[in-house]
Amino acid sequence: MHNPAMQDLIDGLPPLERLAASYAPAATRPLWIGYFALEQRLADAARDGRDAIMIQLRLAWWRDRLGEDAARWPKGEPLLAMLSPWNPARAALSALVDGYEALHVGEEGTAALDEARVGVMLALAGLSDIVDLTPVELAARQWRGLAPSTPGITPLPRAMRPLALLRGMALRGEGGSPALRFLAALRLGLIGR
Structure with a gap:
């Protein structure tokens, strides 16, 4: 990742996502960084206060790109370059675009x-050659608050360590001192629970 444009994408991630991506194995780290950067870009495109038409136009551009094979994507857009390993799972990323549109201009909240984020985690697991998707789906649902926490949380494969961190921090909630939250995040990243 010595490309300055790629480094800018990484530097632009929120601290928790940056930390989570750092715990991904080198082989899957680009998948995680691409996903997190796309989330950032879509959240910015659909941020509160923007006109609904402008939101739809910005999201339509991403939907159109993700509907095409990565070989046809415009050159010069660092995020698209980072997303090229997602080519076989572009549909999951496109559903993320639809989710942002539904959030800001639909009625689904x-x-x-x-649900799109759960789908992205399942697609990421598939791209990481993970066969048993059941624990990944449960962890993704717990991360998004769609499933209750269960005692004795099933560990996730190493490639999904960033999800373990995100799930663990979501289940902890916002309470506690920043130092304790940081230590908890480090522990989750190192051992996955």
């Missing part, structure tokens, strides 16, 4: 976006 966060439901469509949360």
